[in-house]
Structure formats: C-alpha cells, structure tokens
Amino acid sequence: MSSEAEQLKAQGNAAFAAKDYDSAIQSFTAAIAASPTPNHILYSNRSGSYAAKHDYTSALADAEECIKINPAWAKGYTRKAAALHGHGDLVAALDAYEEALKIDPANAQAKSGLKSVNDAIAAEAAEDGTTPDMGLGQMFDDSTMWAKLAGNSQTSPYLADPAFVEKLKKMQKNPQSMSQEMMSDPRLMQVISVLLGLNMQMPNGPGGDADVPMSDAKPAEEPATKAPEPAPEPVPEPEPEEEDKSAKAKKEADAEKALGNASYKSRQFDDAIAHYQKAWDLFKDVTYLNNLAAAEFEKGDLEGCIKTCEKAIEEGRESRTDYKIIAKSFGRIGTAYHKLGDLEKSIEYYNRSLTEHRTPDVLNKLRAVEKEKKQKDIEAYIDPEKAEAAREEGNAFFKAADWPGAVKAYTEMIKRAPEDARGYSNRAAAYSKLLSFPEAVKDCDIAIQKDPNFVRAYIRKANAQFAMRDYVGCLETLKEATAKDSTGQSAHEIEQLRQKAYTQRFQRQAGETEEQAMERISKDPEVVSILSDPVMQSILGQAKDNPMALNNHMKNPEVRRKIELLVAAGVIRTR
Structure with a gap:
C-alpha cells in the first residue's frame, strides 16, 4: 500500500471513530484508488462503514470484493455475514459466519455473530407461531449429553442407530424442531427424561402400546419461557488496532530495507541480505524479496537468487502484486541463468518477464543472449x-x-x-x-x-x-x-x-540505330574518362600518326585495358 493510501486509510478510521460515516466512506474510497494493488482491508473497512449507515447492499458488495482479494481472511466472511444479517437473509448470514469459523475457529466476532443470527432465527420462529422449546433446548448445549445417554441402560441402545444419532445432532443445531420430532419418535421422551434427571419408563420403541409407569417423584418444574432478546443491530467496525499494527510493521520493514540499501551500495552483501530478509519477515512486500535476490546475485549466490525470485513470483501472484514487480523477478532469474551459462533458461525467463511487462532493458538483454546462443550453436556444430x-x-x-x-x-x-x-x-x-x-x-x-x-x-x-x-x-x-x-x-x-x-x-541494343548506339557509348562514364585523360590523349595522338607505336604502349596492363575498352566501344577501329 502506498503512503498516500495509508494516510487516507488513517483518515477513514478517524472519521469512523467519530461516527462520520460519509467521510469514512469517502476516505476509504480514495485509499482504494490510491493503492497500487487491491487491498482487502480497505474494502473491509468501507464495508463496515456502509453497514453503519444501513446501506447493506454496498456493504455486501465490498465484503464480496474483500473475500475475492483474500479468501483466507476470516474477517471478510464476518463482514459478509453482517451485511446479510442486515438484509434479513439469516440463513446466508449463518453460512458466512460458519465459513469464518472454518478459517479461524477462535474468531470471537464470528462466534458472537453466529449466536446473534441463531437468536434472530429463534425469534422469527416464535413470531411465526412455532412451538417454543420451553427451555428444553438448553439440554442439548450440555457437553456431557452424550456421556449421560451412553451411561443409561434405556438410552444407550439408541446410540447404535445412526439415524437417531443424526436426529439428535440436528436438534442440537435447531432445537425448534424438537416438538415435531417428539411426536414422531417417542424415544426422544426417554432422552429428555435422562437429560432432565427424571425416572421415566418408556415403551421399548416407537409405536409401542404399553402403559407408561411414572415415577412418584414430582415432575420437574417447566423452565419459564423467556422471550429471545432482539438481535443486536449489526454494525461491524474497521480494525484500527489491526491497521495500526500493519502500518507499524511496514514502517519497521522499510527501515530495514533502507539499511539493506546502504549495505548494498557499500557492497556489503551479507549485511544487505540480512536486512532485506528481516524486512520481509516484518512485512510481506515482494519488493523486499526482489532486493534480497539482487544482493544474492551480486554476492555470487546465483542459485539462491533464483529461489528467492521464484518465491517473490509465487507470493506476488497470491497477493496480486503489480505485474511490473513480478516482471522484475522474472528478469532477474533470466540474468542469473545467463550468468550460470544456461542460455536456454535465460531466454525463457527473459521472455516471461516481457510477457508481464515489456521494458527496453530486458528486451536488449534477451537479444544479446539470443545472439550469444546462436553463435555458440554455430561453434558447437563445427x-x-x-x-x-x-x-x-x-x-x-x-x-x-x-x-x-x-x-x-x-x-x-x-x-x-x-x-x-x-x-x-x-x-x-x-x-x-x-x-x-x-x-x-x-x-x-x-x-x-x-x-x-x-x-x-x-x-x-x-x-x-x-x-x-x-x-x-x-x-x-x-x-x-x-x-x-x-x-x-x-x-x-x-x-x-x-x-x-x-x-x-557496347553492343547495339534491340531497336537501337547505329547513330543512337554511338551517342549512348560516347556518354559512357568510363569512355569519357579515358578520352579526357591527357596521357591517353597523347598515346592516341601518337597511334594516329604511327599505329605501330601503340604496340609499345600495350605492354602497360592499364593502358592495354583502356585501349581494349575503346576498341570494344568502337572508338578505335582496328581496320
């Protein structure tokens, strides 16, 4: 997250604490826009702000985006559950809270929200005229329930029936179904008597017609029915404390990175590696891994450099890091393989880097390695x-x-x-x-x-x-x-x-008259050059007066070539 996004996020948290939800939403929206990569916490905070304004549709949309960015974060599911609860979709809210508890079984907010939804479901059942459990449902919350049933001679055989055991488990989750089940399966009366501590003798099984002898003991007083409390209004809040911890960790990590940079510039690579590793341990920013890989490369630990870059790519994919940073990791792997002499691997990773983000530097390196490989292939083939x-x-x-x-x-x-x-x-x-x-x-x-x-x-x-x-x-x-x-x-x-x-x-061309041919030849650059040469003019003058004198000049190869050219051109005629 950029410094600008961090600042806007802090403003949003402050506005939320002051119950200025419109300002909080505005700040979180600006922080989302300023963040270089999608940030799940910003969407979570804005979802809480929308919920506080009872805008559950927007709250649900932000919660879904939060889960999409980081599906392993339990808080995203509690945000979703709270928005669904606000919408009145209690079943879906129940499922969302259960998803949160699968990820984080100790999540207090998920547990509290789950109880709130269950209470709301019970209240709805009461309002619809469904027979309440008269407090008997509390029996099924007893952690010793199964031990009591197994230790009683009347109920222990029931536990051998998987269907009956499943029925008890269902009633643990939804005590409201107890009254209907009791009508269809008399064994449940025996279970209730055991759990309440009563000495009730029941028929051997469902459908029996024997009289039911009752104990002389006074029946237990029915627990007074108590109307369920109204479900608390779901107003989830951002986690400023968690945010503050994250910001603090980022600040400490950046400080370690700065120390690493100083050591790197001083070519103290072991110290630089230690600082970059500590920065990564403090805060998971892929940039620290890229810096660590650079220090390992300069130190000469090429295999370590490659492994660190591979980790950076893996972590970057998971956290949706900027593609430019991932491209840098691929490029450094390419450079490391080049240094190791594995040109094919080097070319492969340079190409993968360019697929992520095309830069002139990596492109030039790729072309250089391809040229080198081509030359090596030629040499190997000799x-x-x-x-x-x-x-x-x-x-x-x-x-x-x-x-x-x-x-x-x-x-x-x-x-x-x-x-x-x-x-x-x-x-x-x-x-x-x-x-x-x-x-x-x-x-x-x-x-x-x-x-x-x-x-x-x-x-x-x-x-x-x-x-x-x-x-x-x-x-x-x-x-x-x-x-x-x-x-x-x-x-x-x-x-x-x-x-x-x-x-x-100098042959006459097709359709050309002799006069046209001579005119063309007379304009030939080499013919013109020879005829303009004072030495050749002197030789030609002598030959005109004394043709035999030309034989002596023909002993010179250059003069011979020029005279032969003039003969071929028809400038000198031998007959």
Missing part, C-alpha cells in the same frame, strides 16, 4: 571431418546436375566449416546453375572475404555479374582476379570473359 564429407556429397550432386541437392550439401559444409571459403564458392556455382545470381554474388563475396587470394571465387562472381548484365562490375571483378592470379593459371579464362564483357557492354 566439425571439419563432417564438413569434408558434405563437400564431397555436394560435388556428387553437382556432377549429377542436382543443383538443389548441391546447394543443400554445400550449406551443410558451410555450417560445419564456416571459415572454409570453398563452401561459399561451391554453393555460388550451384546457385548460378539455378539462375539465382544475386545469391551467387553474395556467396562469392563471403568466399573472397574468407580468402582474398581465392581466384576461383572472383571468376565465379564475374560470371554471375555478366549474367546479370552488370558488365562494369564484371570487368572490375576480373581486374581484381588478374591481380590475384600470381601464377597466371586462370589468365586465359579471365581474358575470354573480359572480351565477352567488353563486347556485350
């Missing part, structure tokens, strides 16, 4: 021998033209050996066969990243780019491939693809 087997399987699929099978096998190879560039390069080849050129380019880029000198990856990337009509990109990749081909083994393959790329780059 197996060079199985990777080689998957590579061979992929090669077999590739040769059999089973491209999907090859992709699957090479993917398994990559999982088993993620640092082996061959897996990505081989899968790129299979993707190309499936015409999935963008995927092929991506795999080639990864292969080149893993092994920058892997010439085959460059060539496969260039082929995919050529298929995608990215001729500029293709030529740039081939340039890199030439630089990495230190042995020259792939020079012929690279050159062939380069020539194809040049030709396709």
Whole structure:
C-alpha cells in the first residue's frame, strides 16, 4: 500500500471513530484508488462503514470484493455475514459466519455473530407461531449429553442407530424442531427424561402400546419461557488496532530495507541480505524479496537468487502484486541463468518477464543472449571431418546436375566449416546453375572475404555479374582476379570473359540505330574518362600518326585495358 493510501486509510478510521460515516466512506474510497494493488482491508473497512449507515447492499458488495482479494481472511466472511444479517437473509448470514469459523475457529466476532443470527432465527420462529422449546433446548448445549445417554441402560441402545444419532445432532443445531420430532419418535421422551434427571419408563420403541409407569417423584418444574432478546443491530467496525499494527510493521520493514540499501551500495552483501530478509519477515512486500535476490546475485549466490525470485513470483501472484514487480523477478532469474551459462533458461525467463511487462532493458538483454546462443550453436556444430564429407556429397550432386541437392550439401559444409571459403564458392556455382545470381554474388563475396587470394571465387562472381548484365562490375571483378592470379593459371579464362564483357557492354541494343548506339557509348562514364585523360590523349595522338607505336604502349596492363575498352566501344577501329 502506498503512503498516500495509508494516510487516507488513517483518515477513514478517524472519521469512523467519530461516527462520520460519509467521510469514512469517502476516505476509504480514495485509499482504494490510491493503492497500487487491491487491498482487502480497505474494502473491509468501507464495508463496515456502509453497514453503519444501513446501506447493506454496498456493504455486501465490498465484503464480496474483500473475500475475492483474500479468501483466507476470516474477517471478510464476518463482514459478509453482517451485511446479510442486515438484509434479513439469516440463513446466508449463518453460512458466512460458519465459513469464518472454518478459517479461524477462535474468531470471537464470528462466534458472537453466529449466536446473534441463531437468536434472530429463534425469534422469527416464535413470531411465526412455532412451538417454543420451553427451555428444553438448553439440554442439548450440555457437553456431557452424550456421556449421560451412553451411561443409561434405556438410552444407550439408541446410540447404535445412526439415524437417531443424526436426529439428535440436528436438534442440537435447531432445537425448534424438537416438538415435531417428539411426536414422531417417542424415544426422544426417554432422552429428555435422562437429560432432565427424571425416572421415566418408556415403551421399548416407537409405536409401542404399553402403559407408561411414572415415577412418584414430582415432575420437574417447566423452565419459564423467556422471550429471545432482539438481535443486536449489526454494525461491524474497521480494525484500527489491526491497521495500526500493519502500518507499524511496514514502517519497521522499510527501515530495514533502507539499511539493506546502504549495505548494498557499500557492497556489503551479507549485511544487505540480512536486512532485506528481516524486512520481509516484518512485512510481506515482494519488493523486499526482489532486493534480497539482487544482493544474492551480486554476492555470487546465483542459485539462491533464483529461489528467492521464484518465491517473490509465487507470493506476488497470491497477493496480486503489480505485474511490473513480478516482471522484475522474472528478469532477474533470466540474468542469473545467463550468468550460470544456461542460455536456454535465460531466454525463457527473459521472455516471461516481457510477457508481464515489456521494458527496453530486458528486451536488449534477451537479444544479446539470443545472439550469444546462436553463435555458440554455430561453434558447437563445427566439425571439419563432417564438413569434408558434405563437400564431397555436394560435388556428387553437382556432377549429377542436382543443383538443389548441391546447394543443400554445400550449406551443410558451410555450417560445419564456416571459415572454409570453398563452401561459399561451391554453393555460388550451384546457385548460378539455378539462375539465382544475386545469391551467387553474395556467396562469392563471403568466399573472397574468407580468402582474398581465392581466384576461383572472383571468376565465379564475374560470371554471375555478366549474367546479370552488370558488365562494369564484371570487368572490375576480373581486374581484381588478374591481380590475384600470381601464377597466371586462370589468365586465359579471365581474358575470354573480359572480351565477352567488353563486347556485350557496347553492343547495339534491340531497336537501337547505329547513330543512337554511338551517342549512348560516347556518354559512357568510363569512355569519357579515358578520352579526357591527357596521357591517353597523347598515346592516341601518337597511334594516329604511327599505329605501330601503340604496340609499345600495350605492354602497360592499364593502358592495354583502356585501349581494349575503346576498341570494344568502337572508338578505335582496328581496320
């Protein structure tokens, strides 16, 4: 309960003591609104205030809410019984008082209320003309009744009859039924004579027709009938004394929590744990358990931290604690499991925390653990021998033209050996066969990243780019491939693809005239750059006057590439 709710509750108690019931109801209503979680005592106090105003409908509604919040609190049932008594529903009131006594057999208020309801039931019976028991019902309140009946030779056989015993028990609860039962079962007269101390000889059983000899003793005087006192008006009151004790306990618990916080900040975790535990023992607030768990976590007692948080969740569910506090408990369990290395459990509890209340902090922790788990799963899956087997399987699929099978096998190879560039390069080849050129380019880029000198990856990337009509990109990749081909083994393959790329780059497109094609080519950025280069302008000038001079310049690879591009573009004509 918040400090504001505590203050309003105290105001309500004071107003009730002054019999200002309207103000009391107003204060308790405000306290209920200010309380962060439903509080059964506030509803109980307001129920008492309504009953004092004879507004038994509202009193009953608040009593029902009190029981709903805390069904194990006997006072809620006495509130309900008092409201029902005020309504005149005596049977339901009787049941409510009996429920209270089941929970708390020593509850004085429930006992008093039960007697009050029974008296009211007796008074109603008298008013309706029902024959009173003339005081004989008091016999059944005698604690020695069963011993007297068992010790008498006439009545002891009756106790062997379960139906008759049940009848006696019924009469104990409702003496008003005695007169009717006596008419139907003469054995009851013998029971009464024994309990009254009379020497009456009765027939052997119900329905007998023998004369009944009577004792010479004077019959006992009939007890004077006494009209039942009117039932006291049910005006249940709040328990300010109980409230004061609760407030005092909360205050002491908060003081212990403050000491725990100071010890926690000083990293004296054992002292902090002791203070938080004492705070919880004084007053059951789940926040203290969360603080205790935090101290246990910092101390390194991760198992203890988890158990404390589980207890906090259990207690919080029972007392309907704010979901944000319960979410914090779940989150701390997730952190503890992360520290223990159990990433699956950590992810589970982070998700449960987010289900209760979504916070950026827990969400970020969840994503970090998921990423860590994914990496650990990848590392755990690495197996060079199985990777080689998957590579061979992929090669077999590739040769059999089973491209999907090859992709699957090479993917398994990559999982088993993620640092082996061959897996990505081989899968790129299979993707190309499936015409999935963008995927092929991506795999080639990864292969080149893993092994920058892997010439085959460059060539496969260039082929995919050529298929995608990215001729500029293709030529740039081939340039890199030439630089990495230190042995020259792939020079012929690279050159062939380069020539194809040049030709396709400047080839006349469908529906395009030769003039339109030349205009487009003349605006090509790379052609414009070459023709604007002073060095190339000088070389081209020399070649114009002396074509043989161009052979010497062609020995330079970069000059050769630019001249070949101009030839492909049709800027330089060989014939």
